[in-house]
Amino acid sequence: MLVCASPPPLPALTGLRDDKLTLLSSSPGLGGTPGETVRHCSAPEDPIFRFSSLHSYPFPGTIKSRDMSWKRHHLIPETFGVKRRRKRGPVESDPLRGEPGSARAAVSELMQLFPRGLFEDALPPIVLRSQVYSLVPDRTVADRQLKELQEQGEIRIVQLGFDLDAHGIIFTEDYRTRVLKACDGRPYAGAVQKFLASVLPACGDLSFQQDQMTQTFGFRDSEITHLVNAGVLTVRDAGSWWLAVPGAGRFIKYFVKGRQAVLGMVRKAKYRELLLSELLGRRAPVVVRLGLTYHVHDLIGAQLVDCISTTSGTLLRLPET
């Protein structure tokens, strides 16, 4: 039975031993003191990983250990109130990037993967919510942190049209600059600037309603039509609109095709499973324009593939259902 405990510190982020997997590491059977992390996986020695920007253990959030009952047996002493307190070492965390293991840091990391040159800088870097899940192990915590960032106004969450569940995350600043650049000199520039100035900071939601736009923010129907033409709003229902990114159509097209292509690579493999290192080492098919790592993060976070830890590294397998 192989159990992977928390990963060693990622060199790109600060040197914190994160104890997210406290339950596993506190078991006496694994050896080591509770403060140390014990690693059994061999993935970091793989030469492929030295070249990828996400070094060593890129997907801490989703590894399943072979024997699920370990988790249950370790929850049992907790219910009886027997807990081991462990001392946290001195923590240096970069306030801009957030603590490593938080959603903020994950979003920053993932933004590096977005291919800006592909869209000639006209599109702000978009990261998907499912990619954040692949880096942050606890989904509820990730959701809550993203919601906090949304409320503070640092990021905007946007509904990507192809799947009601897929939400894109964009930094508000990037969004603002790109939208202004895109509508420069066009007839709807005035409406768009008014929208960016008044509505964006005030309302952090994904969608906007008719009465909100007309009464609270004072938009006329013609101005709303301008916004839809500019690509800033997309129709959701009669009288309600989603926030949208102008020019995102190309991105969505590449994304959907790329996702199908990467899933197809796993599907065509023998037994419908592939080692992560092997998948990342293969040449990306032409359809995959956004990069293999970008798509793999999304597939793992969206649970379209099961992530299993083995002695040779992480294995991606298509689920049976």
Add this chain to the structure above:
Amino acid sequence: MLGFLSARQTGLEDPLRLRRAESTRRVLGLELNKDRDVERIHGGGINTLDIEPVEGRYMLSGGSDGVIVLYDLENSSRQSYYTCKAVCSIGRDHPDVHRYSVETVQWYPHDTGMFTSSSFDKTLKVWDTNTLQTADVFNFEETVYSHHMSPVSTKHCLVAVGTRGPKVQLCDLKSGSCSHILQGHRQEILAVSWSPRYDYILATASADSRVKLWDVRRASGCLITLDQHNGKKSQAVESANTAHNGKVNGLCFTSDGLHLLTVGTDNRMRLWNSSNGENTLVNYGKVCNNSKKGLKFTVSCGCSSEFVFVPYGSTIAVYTVYSGEQITMLKGHYKTVDCCVFQSNFQIFSYHQWSRWFFIFSENICTNYLMHFFK
């Protein structure tokens, strides 16, 4: 554990704490029980199970052949290997048996003298357990997907019925007729559930992706339509609020009635605050749901952190309710699981599946010893 016992004995701790810690430990140790079995009577799949709330001893099951069977779960023989016997059944030869598949059965919440069953043959039948005759029959225009009677109410005897039509009907057992119709949904109602905390609060889930909370005493519309994005509330917008991105299949209140769990065909399960309708954003990951009808899942009660048991393909996935963590998958069935039910006294958790097998999951260690303790 011994520390807990001595603390309880000396009065240092609340007796409830020991019970809750022990319940949680037993739920965490759930495994397929090889010693207990249930007699097989049904010829087809089983759609619904219900264990009576009074003693936790009798279980009703409704099958897709229209047959309803009553089992006695108590093990009065001293042997460890035991098959739960069927006490009686309403088989195909009974004059009042349902013509098509039985979708929901429920015991009368206050005693075992009566139970209700609803079926695809557009009827809701009320049965007397001792004579096994129908005491009353309610006929509807459309097939009935689900019904529920309030488990706590003493002021009313309303049974909420969800049918293929978009209207929720409330049938009064005292007067024998349909007393209310709740309008608001646009497609078939797949699940209904009364709140275990308040007498008059009802939750309904529909194939139009909406979940509505109703106060049945109010004449005008529903109280809240749940919105998964937690957007700003305004009257004009209620039509755009969706709880899920697909059909909403299953509803379950937590045992204290403060939260509501919903499951949808978008493979998501969501936890809602039942007083203000807010999505608590607890993320359970992908909860596979391919069911075209309702999915019946259940929540534990009496544990220190509650667990939800959801049929997931041919296994049962166990999650903690408030943190969304997946604890385990209970494996044992060969085909898809349709429903499951939790019994809190012995933590014997029975579920069944499409091809007529019952499987009981319970704690495997020293069950005899622990049963004596709780008695």
